Amino acid sequence: MAKLGVNLDHIATIREARKTNEPDPVFGAYIVELAGGHGVTIHLREDRRHIQDRDLDLMRQVVTKMKLNLEMAATPEMLKIAARVLPNQVTLVPEKRQEVTTEGGLDIMAQAKPIASAIKQLHKHAIEVSLFIDPVLPVIEQARALGADAIELHTGSYARAWSNHEYRTELDQIIQGTQLGRDLGLVVHAGHGLTYQNIKPIAAIPLIEEFNIGHSIIARAVYVGLERAIRDMLALIS
């Protein structure tokens, strides 16, 4: 069965709406474990719009049985933080302050040098590195060439196409990308825009090892609680 990494950023989004101390995303990590989730994902953004440095430090202390996956940009500031906190995995993502969420995959063609250097630095600290990329074959080959351990295929285009029922092309791209990634020896993850409604065709791709899902789970959790929301998603990906 594929693993589920639960992205807890949006618990912090609610807290930051009032700049108070609740709800605490660190409590969320306990619930992920209780519900049978396999990992916690958080994105420390340059502008700290949701997750704060304190959240990352505390998460590192409480997430001991699951994987802690830190999404971050490949900047000197973030690399320094990763080297101090030592998440199990770093997923390198592009970052623009203006965007609402991470909109496209990393441009690892244009950014080959800094990305390769970031991977090397993270490897020195025994941190596994995943690259968040679009499901485009030459880009997947480049991820391998740059020394990544894993790729996270961006499912945003699939998710957008799913809502108007014309998702087959995007799904095929993800299927082909997954196959190529595995043929090259990369671990393949997928994420972004995945929901209880659109997950099934993606979950049916047997070679994807991990899904990182945030917004949809936290949105359901508002009504049914986080534990139930995670269990519902686990049932769909199993």
Ligand code: PXP
């Ligand atoms: N994977 C990556 C690399 C992301 O940047 C995000 C959004 O933070 C997610 C997965 C989760 O996306 P969503 O919140 O749409 O499930």
